[in-house]
Amino acid sequence: MNATPDLPPTYYLSNFTFLVDWVAVRYEDLLTQEERDFADTFQHLPLHSQCLFVRLSSRKGPFFRADKINYPEINSLEDAAKYLIECGFIDIQVLLSFHEVAHLLTKAELVEAFSVNSKSERKSNLIDQLAHLYPSTKEWQQWTNKQLGLVYCLKTQHIIDNFLLLFFGNSHQDLTEFVLQDIGLFRYENYTIDEQHRIFKTREELELYKHLIILREQLELASTHENLVEIARQIPDSIQAHTLRRRRSKLCNQLAYKFERQHQVDLALSLYRQSELPPARERQIRLLEKQEKYLEAWDMLESLLTAPVDEQELQIAERISLRLAKKLGKSYSKKTPSSVTERSLTLVNPYNISGTQQLNVEEIVRLHFHSTEAPCIYVENQLLTGLFGLWLWPEMFRSLDGAFANPFQSAPLDMYEASFSLKRPRITELFCLFEDGYHKQHIRDMWRMKQGLANHFVNWHFFNEEILNLALEVIPAQHLALIFKRILFDVRNNRSGLPDLIQFFPDKNDYLMLEVKGPGDRIQDNQRRWLDFFSANKIPAEVVYVSWQ
Incomplete structure (x- = not known):
C-alpha cells in the first residue's frame, strides 16, 4: 500500500x-x-x-x-x-x-x-x-x-x-x-444515489428513525420494570417503511428478552409477536412451551419449519421439535445428520519445543500438510466469501431503491435481508455463468477491475493472483454455485463458519477443506451446518482433531 x-x-x-x-x-x-x-x-x-x-x-x-x-x-x-x-x-x-x-x-x-x-x-x-x-x-x-x-x-x-x-x-x-x-485506506464503488433511491422518503420516516434510536439508548440504560414498560409504551404501533420496520422489530426483540428475564411472559410474548426478525418465533415457541400451551407452540413450530427465515432458526427449531413432539405424543423423525469425515492428528506439543507456543494450532496443522506440490492455505472465511463477493459484484452494487444511502458503503443496506435476491433477478444470470465455465473469467475481471474498492466480502490483502487462480482452476463450478446459493439464502449467518484451511492438489485437479480443532475445542453451530452441507453435496471437507504428544 x-x-x-x-x-x-x-x-x-x-x-x-x-x-x-x-x-x-x-x-x-x-x-x-x-x-x-x-x-x-x-x-x-x-x-x-x-x-x-x-x-x-x-x-x-x-x-x-x-x-x-x-x-x-x-x-x-x-x-x-x-x-x-x-x-x-x-x-x-x-x-x-x-x-x-x-x-x-x-x-x-x-x-x-x-x-x-x-x-x-x-x-x-x-x-x-x-x-x-x-x-x-x-x-x-x-x-x-x-x-x-x-x-x-x-x-x-x-x-x-x-x-x-x-x-x-x-x-x-x-x-x-x-x-x-x-488517506487512501478505503475506496468505494461508484454507485448511483439520487432522490429516487434515497433512504428516507418523508420527514416522518426520519423522525421515527430518531425516535427508535432514542428508545434503543433508553433500553441500554433501563434498570427497572417500570423503565421497560415505559419504553414499550413508546414503540410506534405500525411503520410502513421497510428499513424502519426492521429496526422496530429488533427493538421489540431486545425489549421482549428483557421482560423474559423478569419472568414477564405475557409482555414478552406480546412484543415477540410484533417482530418480523429472528429469534422472535423461536422465543415465542419456548415461552408457550413454558406455559404448557403445547398445541399452540407446535402450530407455530410447524410454520417455522415450513418457512424458516434463516438456517440458524431452522437448526434451533429442529432441536425443539424432538422435545415438543414427545410432550404431545407425536411422532417426529430426527433429521439424520450427514456423515462428516473426521481424522485425528497427533503432533509435537509446541510448548515442549520453546516453552512458548509461537504458532496457533491452525498454522501448525497448515505447515504439517503444506508442500510445494500441494499448497495448504489458511483461508477461514476469506476465500469462498471473497470469491462470492467478486462474483456477485455487479448485482451487489446495482443502484436500487433503499440500497445505498451514502458514498461510503461496502455493501447495500439490504445485503442481509431475505428480499435481497428477489430485488435482483439478474443474479440468475450470474448463476448461469457456472454452466459453461464463464464464471472464471467474470471473477478474474472483477478482481482486476475493482482492485482495492471496498467490498464487504473481499479482503484485498488476502487475495493475490496465485490464490485466485488456484481456487478457480481447482474448485469445480458446481461446488462454487452450490456454496454461493447457500450463502445467498442466509448471508448474515452463512458468510462465517467456513473451514480454517484449504489444501489444493493441482496435479489431481482436486482440493480439500480442513476444519481444525485443538484439544478441548468443539465444532460451533454455524461450522456444523457448513460441514453437513459439504457432506450432503459431496464437497470435500474434513474435521481434523489435534492432540499433542
Missing part, C-alpha cells in the same frame, strides 16, 4: 461542506426551515469560523473551554467565535449544572475552585461528594469567578445529527469515513 498522504490543514472542512451540500440538495424537501437556514448560513461564514465550527462539531460537547482550543489553521479564536455567536451556532451565556462544570475542570482546578481538602480522592469521588452542595445552575463565569476564560456551547448539535443521519442513513457512521477515504 502507498504511504499515507499528507492531508491539507482544512481537509475536515472540505468533508463537512461536502456533507452539508449533499444533504441540502438530495433532501431539500425534507429539511425544516431551521436546517435550510443552517446550511445557507454555514456556507457564508468566514473560513476560520467554518473551521472552528467543524472542529467543535467533531468533538464531544456541547461545552468547550476556549483556553483548551488550539488549532494552527485558526489564527484568531476570538474572531472566529464572534461570527458563530452572532449567527447563533454557539453561545457563551448558558447555564451549566455542577456536573457539567466539574467535567470541564481538571482535578486540580476542581479542588481549587471549590476549596476541597481531599486532594487524594479520585476526581469522580470528589464530584459525587460536592454535587449535593450545588443544586443550582449558573453561567460558567459565575462558577469560576471569571478565572478560566470563556466556555462555548454548541447550539446546533441536533441539526448536525440530522444531517449525519440523512447522509449516512444510519446512526453508527460519522465523518471519519471521509478521512479513511482521504
Whole structure:
C-alpha cells in the first residue's frame, strides 16, 4: 500500500461542506426551515469560523473551554467565535449544572475552585461528594469567578445529527469515513444515489428513525420494570417503511428478552409477536412451551419449519421439535445428520519445543500438510466469501431503491435481508455463468477491475493472483454455485463458519477443506451446518482433531 498522504490543514472542512451540500440538495424537501437556514448560513461564514465550527462539531460537547482550543489553521479564536455567536451556532451565556462544570475542570482546578481538602480522592469521588452542595445552575463565569476564560456551547448539535443521519442513513457512521477515504485506506464503488433511491422518503420516516434510536439508548440504560414498560409504551404501533420496520422489530426483540428475564411472559410474548426478525418465533415457541400451551407452540413450530427465515432458526427449531413432539405424543423423525469425515492428528506439543507456543494450532496443522506440490492455505472465511463477493459484484452494487444511502458503503443496506435476491433477478444470470465455465473469467475481471474498492466480502490483502487462480482452476463450478446459493439464502449467518484451511492438489485437479480443532475445542453451530452441507453435496471437507504428544 502507498504511504499515507499528507492531508491539507482544512481537509475536515472540505468533508463537512461536502456533507452539508449533499444533504441540502438530495433532501431539500425534507429539511425544516431551521436546517435550510443552517446550511445557507454555514456556507457564508468566514473560513476560520467554518473551521472552528467543524472542529467543535467533531468533538464531544456541547461545552468547550476556549483556553483548551488550539488549532494552527485558526489564527484568531476570538474572531472566529464572534461570527458563530452572532449567527447563533454557539453561545457563551448558558447555564451549566455542577456536573457539567466539574467535567470541564481538571482535578486540580476542581479542588481549587471549590476549596476541597481531599486532594487524594479520585476526581469522580470528589464530584459525587460536592454535587449535593450545588443544586443550582449558573453561567460558567459565575462558577469560576471569571478565572478560566470563556466556555462555548454548541447550539446546533441536533441539526448536525440530522444531517449525519440523512447522509449516512444510519446512526453508527460519522465523518471519519471521509478521512479513511482521504488517506487512501478505503475506496468505494461508484454507485448511483439520487432522490429516487434515497433512504428516507418523508420527514416522518426520519423522525421515527430518531425516535427508535432514542428508545434503543433508553433500553441500554433501563434498570427497572417500570423503565421497560415505559419504553414499550413508546414503540410506534405500525411503520410502513421497510428499513424502519426492521429496526422496530429488533427493538421489540431486545425489549421482549428483557421482560423474559423478569419472568414477564405475557409482555414478552406480546412484543415477540410484533417482530418480523429472528429469534422472535423461536422465543415465542419456548415461552408457550413454558406455559404448557403445547398445541399452540407446535402450530407455530410447524410454520417455522415450513418457512424458516434463516438456517440458524431452522437448526434451533429442529432441536425443539424432538422435545415438543414427545410432550404431545407425536411422532417426529430426527433429521439424520450427514456423515462428516473426521481424522485425528497427533503432533509435537509446541510448548515442549520453546516453552512458548509461537504458532496457533491452525498454522501448525497448515505447515504439517503444506508442500510445494500441494499448497495448504489458511483461508477461514476469506476465500469462498471473497470469491462470492467478486462474483456477485455487479448485482451487489446495482443502484436500487433503499440500497445505498451514502458514498461510503461496502455493501447495500439490504445485503442481509431475505428480499435481497428477489430485488435482483439478474443474479440468475450470474448463476448461469457456472454452466459453461464463464464464471472464471467474470471473477478474474472483477478482481482486476475493482482492485482495492471496498467490498464487504473481499479482503484485498488476502487475495493475490496465485490464490485466485488456484481456487478457480481447482474448485469445480458446481461446488462454487452450490456454496454461493447457500450463502445467498442466509448471508448474515452463512458468510462465517467456513473451514480454517484449504489444501489444493493441482496435479489431481482436486482440493480439500480442513476444519481444525485443538484439544478441548468443539465444532460451533454455524461450522456444523457448513460441514453437513459439504457432506450432503459431496464437497470435500474434513474435521481434523489435534492432540499433542
